[in-house]
Amino acid sequence: MENNKHINLRPKLLLGLGIALLLGCERDFSDDVQFATFSSNGDIFTDEPVGLTDEFFDSFDPNTGANPEGFGTDDNVAFQGSSSIRIDVPAPDDPDGGFIGGIFLDRGNGRNLTGFDALTFYAKGSTTATIGEVGFGTDFGENKFAVTARDIRLSTDWRKVIIPIPDASKLVQEKGMFFFSAGTESTNGFGYTFWIDELRFESLGTIAQSQPSILGGNDSRFPAAVGQSLTISSLQQTFNLESGINQTVIPAPSYFDFESSDPNVAFVSELGELTVVTIGTTEVTASIAGVRAAGRILVESSATAQIISIFSDLFADVPVDNFNGFFENQTTEGGVVNENGNDIIQYTNLNFVSINFFSEANRIDASEMTTLNLQIRVDEAVDPDDFIRLELNNFLNGVESGSSFTLSSSELIANEFVDFSIPLSSFNGLTDRSGLGLLFFVSDGTISNISVDNIFFSVE
C-alpha cells in the first residue's frame, strides 16, 4: 500500500488542483481514496511491439476467410530504426484465406489514452493500393470505443497516416490498440505487401474542426409504434488535419451523446439504440465532445404507426428486385451509391427509371398504408418547366395498372434533399394497392440528375 501511494501521488495532485480551481472551497478527497490508473504509454510498435500481448497479432476468425499467415515483422524494412510490421495481403482465392485483418491488444488491463488526439503510423506498400480499414478500439469484446477509417491510400514510399480520436476523454482504459483489415479490392485481386512502422498514439495538437454526423447528416422522420426500436446508423466524424486534408472516421455509438427532446416518448442508449416508449413526438440529436452532429431523427409515435420501408437509413428494408431496371428506351443510369458514409440512390441522365419489386415474392401489399414518404434532391439547377412524376404500378390478378403524382419545379430544390409525405389517395388511378410492384421516377428529360433517399410507406 505504501508503494501505491507514491505511484498515485501525481494524478491525485493534479485532480486536487482541478477541483480547487473549479469549485473553490469544496473539500478534497480523503487520503484513503485510491484512483485506478492505467498506463498512458502511447507506443504500440516501434522496432518491436510495446506492451502488447505475446502473439501481438490477433487475427479475425479464419472461418470468415481471414488469412492468419500473412502477418509478421520485417528486419530489412523500417521507416525508422531496424524493424517494421509486414503484412502480406493475399489474393481472394488464397487457400489460407482471402483477406487479412485483426487487432493488437494491450497486454495489461488497457491504457489511458486521454492525453492523445490521434493514432498515427507510417505505411508503405509494394504497390499503390488502399487498405480497406484501419483503426483502434476493437478488442473482440464490447468494441465499445471502436474507431474505423476507410480506404487508407498506400504509396510506394513511406507516408504518415493519421487517424483522429473522436473524443479521447472516453478512453480511460482502452485495450484495442490497433485494428486493420485489407483485401485486394483496389488491386484487381493481385496480392501485395505493406509495411507499418512507428505505430503509436500521439498528441499532435493539430487535429481540429470536428464535424460529427448521424444518418449521413440527414434529417429523418421516424413514424413509429410504441415499443419499436432501431439502431441509429451512418455515424461519422470528419476532422481537418495539419495538411489541410479532411480525415473522416467512423466512431462507435458510445462516442456520441444522444439527446431526446422528450425522453418520455423515446430514449437512446449509449449504444445508439432508440426505443419508443409512449405516443408523442420527440427530436433526437447527437453530439461528440460538445460538438453537435449534423442529422436528427424526428420520432412521431402513434398507436397505429406502421412502416414498409423500401430504402431508408432507419428501418429494415423489404427486399426489392433492383433499384434500376434498365428498361427499353430508358436513358437513366445509376443506382445505390455511398455518399459520405450514407447509402443513397443516385440517378443520372434521367428520362425515367423505376425501383422494381414486381417479382411475386417482393410485391408490396400497401393496402393498410396511407402515405408514401421519400426525400428527393435535384443534383442540378431547377428550371420552371422541370418536374418529377412519381408512378406506382399495382398488379391485381395478373393485370398491371399505373397511377401517378407529379412534383412540380416549385416543390423541388437544387442540391438539397426535400422531404415529401404524399397521401396514397393523391395518386390518380391507384384504386387497389395490394400488389405494388414498381415505383417510377419520370422527368422526360427535364431533370437529368437526382438523388433519392428514405423511401417508405407509412400509416399516418
Next chain:
Amino acid sequence: MKNKILNTPMRSRLGQKTLILSMFLLVILGCETDDTQTVARLTTLVWEDNFDVDGAPDPNRWGYDLGDGTEQGLPGWGNEELQYYTDRPENATIQNGVLLITAREESFEGAEYTSARLLTKDLFEQQYGRFEARIRLPFGQGIWPAFWMLGADNDENPWPAAGEIDIMEYRGQEPTVLIGSVHGPGYFGGDAISKEFTLENDRFDTGFHIFGIEWAPEFINFYVDDVLYNQITPEDIEEETNGQGEWVFDKPFFILMNVAVGGTFVGSPNTETQFPQTMLVDYVRVYEFDERLFNN
C-alpha cells in the same frame, strides 16, 4: 528566400522592456497567457480598436473596399480572387466584442462568394511603430485571410511602388502556416520578400494568436505571439533583388483586414471547403515609434 532569424533578444534593453510589459499584462489580464508580448522600443498606444461595441465597425476608424475590384481597375483585386466585397453585416459585424469578417458562398452581383475588406485609409496612417492584431483565423481550401498594410501614398504612387507589408497572410488549406511579407518596386507579387512560420502542436484556426510587426527606420520585425520569426532590412531587399529593389518603408502606411476567397495565392475552394468562414478579430493596436529608445 534568405532571411535572418532572431531567436534571442537583440539587446539587453529589449529584454528589460519585455519583463516590465509582461508584468503589466499579468496584472491586468490575469491568466491570458496569449498576451505575453515582446514590445520592443515602443511605449505608447496611439490607436486601437477593441471592437467593444456590437454592430457595424466604427466608421471613424474603418472604411471598406467594395466590389470585385473592377471599379478600381483591378478585377479580382489583381489576384483572380473570387469574392465580392460588401459592407453588409453578413460580411462584417461586431458581436460579443469581436469583429467578424465572414466569407460566404452566395450568388451576389455576379460573384459566387461575398466577404469584406476593412481599411483605415484616410482615417489612420502611421510611419514606424508596432502594429498588432489578435485574430482567430478561418480554415479550408481557398480561404485567404490577411492583416496587412499599404503605403498611404498609393493613389499617387501606385502599387508596388507604394509598398506593402503583409503582417499576416495564411492559406486556409495550411492551418499551421503563417506568411509574413513585404512588397515594393522590384519585389512584388510572387517575388515578394517573404517568410513562413509553422506553428508546432497547434493551429491558427482553433484559438486567437497575436500577429504583429515592429517597424523602425532600419528594419521590420515580424512576430507571432511572443516569437520573432523574421526581420527584413534594407540590406535584405538589396541582396534579394540584386540591388534592383528599393526600400519604401520610410513613410506612413494604413491598415487593411480582409478574407479573400480563391485566387492565385490559395487556389479555388473545393467541395470540402465549409462556408461560411469567419475571421475573428479581438483587437487591432498600434504603438508609437519611440525614437529615443531606438537611438539608445
